[in-house]
Amino acid sequence: MLKKTTKQLYIRGQILNELYLRGPISRVDIAHNTSITPATTTEVTAKLLAERLISNAPLSAAIKSQTGSGRKKILLTITNHHSHYIGMELSRSFLSFCLTTNTGEIIDTEYISQFPTSQYNIISSAFVTQQLLRFINKHKQLNVQAIGIALPGHFKSEEKSIASVSEWQHFDIASIIEAVPLPIYLENNVHCMSLYEHLMTNKNKGQNFIFFHAVHGIFSSSIYQEDLYGKRNFSVGEIGHTIIQPDGPLCECGRKGCLQTYVGGFHIIAKARRIFENNDNTFLRSLVSSSEEITFDTVLEAYHLGDIAMIRIIKEAMQAVSVTINNLTMLIDAPKIYLHGPIFNNDITSLLLEEYIHHKNLYGKSNEINFEIVPYHELNGARGAATLAIHHYLIWSHR
Template identity: 35%
Template sequence: MLSKKQTEQRNEILECLYLHGALSRAELSRMLGITPATMTEITGYLINDGLIKECGEELNDSGVGRKKILLEVSPHYSYYMGIELSEHKLIICLTDNLGECLPSETVVKEFDQDFRLSEDNIKRSVEAFLVKHADYQIKAIGIAVPGHYDSKKQKIVSNNPFWAEFQISQILSSFTLPVYVKNNVKCMALTELYLNGGKRQRNFLFLSLKRGIFAAYVYNGQIYGDTNYLVGEVGHVVVNPDGEQCECGKAGCLQTYAGMKWLIKKARYAYESGRSSYLNLLVDDASEITLSHLLLAYNMGDEIIHKIVEQAIDYLTLQINNLSMIVDVEVVYIHGKLFEERSIAEKLQSKLEQAPRIVQQEHHIEHFVLHYNSNKGAIGACTLAIYNHFIFNHTGENQ
């Protein structure tokens, strides 16, 4: 049995292995300031319990002498359920403790007249998923929500009136498993930090384009301003004071140019005014237009849709470059359904790379327009559960 101090060290060791990949005991001791004797004791405990494993040897820097035994987190040790809530659909997925998703087990439920977005329908869907996957002995549940989560009041804080009335507390209280709740974009950022499998960067922005636009900022391996609801609301940064009025009351917010809701709204205006040359071939009524129709019209060469998208790219580039001069970042990740059309993703990527540098510095900020993955929020919710339950042994929101 580990002492309280050893438990804290156990958590630090696991987090370090997630952040940096396979490491030797000596490297872990040096990075965490834990004595070699204590490191040997705690890693031995973790190996015996199956949480980590030895995964091979590495020569020291000189290439001679005693080889280092590397340690890594064991896959398939435990399983976690991730849920993303949105106004249009519910996505539930299952991953192991390293975030390996079981895609055949993912559930997507569209909300409509037959299946309404309600607390009871969500509870029933989650219960059915748990019953179906009982053999995996799921350890905890993560929930990625739009807007922000007030853990004291157990409420979703959002300018969308529906979520202000949504009783998420009913869902939290209905399960005996630990449940963790966080903003959906922050959940996605946790996945990039802990589970992306590549070069781990400690300072980065994760920008998501959905109904609105939100950015999670990870600084020194932690989500910055996690309790300040204004931090990350880049969709409400004014990029054109003479622009259209946003829902927030200001004029010319970024999301009025690049948010999915506003892109669709502009496409519908173009359809109704007769300015679109191809949308009328795709739908019979403006109300039927979705982002998929907008992307089809873009591919078909619709001139007005191209102008709408180009404007979105220009203002996104402007704002991302502005952010890079305000916060310390090494990488900026951009994710959204708009970039399902790769030519649009490539245009944004190109404009970001061509932006002039006002000062020369050793490190160059990298920009990645990610391939769109509709399950990314749900996988992020799994990461939230892994972070809290597997790495840090926190109790859940319902405990």
């Protein structure tokens, strides 16, 4: 078989991208959206049909998508179970795996929270290698095509290292790459989750959006003109260190009032622990016996009980988020914002955000901000990493 040229792979990628973003879709609409000639579109889709990577959509999909009389368009769609991909996320507190089909259907997952650590108090790279090889071998009958890894930072491809101001600088990612006998793609974990929303949910149809992620740290990823925005500039998206209040709490970066000091999980828990130690009247004392036992769930439970200090902490956090979101919408043309993190996994924050975001919106109802909360789960990063592998290996294989 003749090897495809870069141009042929690019055209193939354009067509597959259309099918992922806007499928089921007809050949006519693919040609119109991509400016590929109808003849070339027909030729390439015929090859994809022969590979069984795509298939004709059910007749019901064609009827539903068209109105009026006349001959119905034949719609094409991505075929599920054509191939399989593994995603893995590295985190301070866990290691997770996700095996998916080429359409994002989850086949298997694993979550590991107990692991050996290195001298920098993070997970051992040797342990990660061992577990990844084990997970690959567990599914060897599926002939996995590629692997994506979601990182707690950005990947520096030249040095094969994780770009971070933390202990992850010393993590031996190169040894993992060398040990695995499959193509590996590495990216910031939030960018991976953003790619999942872009390619696999079929909700945006290629529209721009912002993915706002708040766990221990805070990062914002954006899909702009159907690609990750600013992915080569590691400063883009580091909104955790934008200043919300110049006279606010001291941040680890050395400045005061960063968004992270209001919304970051470590900071919220640290504030709650100080209140536990210095206030005899807090509801926290009825929930835990020591400050070390306080988690984010403890803070929310105390909020529900009416703890005044916890109410203030949560409200300050949501006000900081609403200010940031309003600022982001004035910088990036994105009609949708996704919010992701444990702090958003409850009715409290969604109600507060609804109130604060629209109250602080510069143009009022004429430009209401459309936000959606993506339920936080420890496997979301691994699922996104599998999407990263699909994005690079299957769709845009020319890159």
